[in-house]
């Protein structure tokens with residue numbers, strides 16, 4: 001069946017199964033996965049996680065089969081140190097400043113004191129990258145900023161933004177109109193970005209989320225992007241690909257692309273511009289999305305425009321940071337999320353049967369990889385090398401893998 005290898009590769013790597021573990025997919029599973037991840041289909045309800053549902057069904061089927069065969073089941077946890085879910089903090093920078101007449105025109109969006117400061121040239125309400133980074137630093141977080149370099153240069157901000165990149169923030173390209181379907185236009189934006197930043201961008205989000213799933217990923221991949229984070233709804237939060245995890249989209253002939261999609265889940269402007277919510281209703285929506293992503297152990301990619309930080313609605317950002325800092329989740333910029341996901345994929349986990357025992361060889365690419373094991377009662381679990389059991393009960397265990405290790409699950 002066309003695309004079968006693509007779909008099974010996606011299932012294996014997303015569930016974190018051993019590389020030589022055998023499982024089968026129905027034609028319907030293959031179809032649904034491929035339609036959604038290629039961008040041809042989206043779920044009916046914004047928060048339907050159609051592809052996640054398939055992953056969960058396959059995961060529990062495999063686990064049941066292992067139980068009835070009296071054998072263990074070992075897989076990689078989704079997130080570093082087996083965190084419950086993850087958050088990617090991202091910001092588009094549609095502008096870095098605005099002229100006084102514009103500020104006066106939209107003055108109702110801002111507190112009067114800020115408008116007065118702008119009149120006196122004491123503060124620029126549209127320059128918030130520094131404020132956002134400082135807020136994030138208080139929690140030990142970093143984030144991604146996407147620069148629309150087609151529309152502005154960094155002028156007096158260049159040194160600050162370059163230094164921020166050196167401090168660990170991810171600075172990516174906000175692709176201008178036309179880049180999503182033209183290699184030439186994309187090349188021009190990349191050249192401008194390199195001139196401003198002195199480095200090539202590794203990540204991208206398209207302005208207004210413009211995207212042509214039949215070619216945009218391939219253009220990005222050809223020009224060296226490691227990840228994209230455009231695939232999300234404009235009008236509302238949700239899982240546009242029906243999946244709450246990063247994934248490698250397919251090429252037109254269903255080869256797995258190298259580029260990683262970090263799907264967008266919530267954009268600030270959807271709350272105000274499309275859904276017309278008040279500030280508190282907007283905050284409740286963020287809470288709802290957070291709860292939903294949590295039930296999926298997924299990734300909450302949040303887009304909060306840098307220019308909005310001091311506006312009504314936009315000023316919720318510090319409250320959101322505080323909220324997620326209280327969760328057991330992995331919070332990072334989109335580049336670090338990408339690095340984690342790819343390192344997890346490349347962490348070797350092999351299974352071998354030896355008499356009544358199962359032996360797992362593990363070579364992690366990241367010290368935060370955790371394995372989750374279930375096994376029949378009476379079986380004994382041992383580790384050799386850099387594996388450390390962090391929790392164990394009669395039939396399940398979590399093992400932190402700080403380096404190469406062997407896990408042995410001895411049959412009774």
Ligand SMILES: [Zn+2]
Nearest residue numbers: 092094207208
């Ligand atoms: Zn934009």
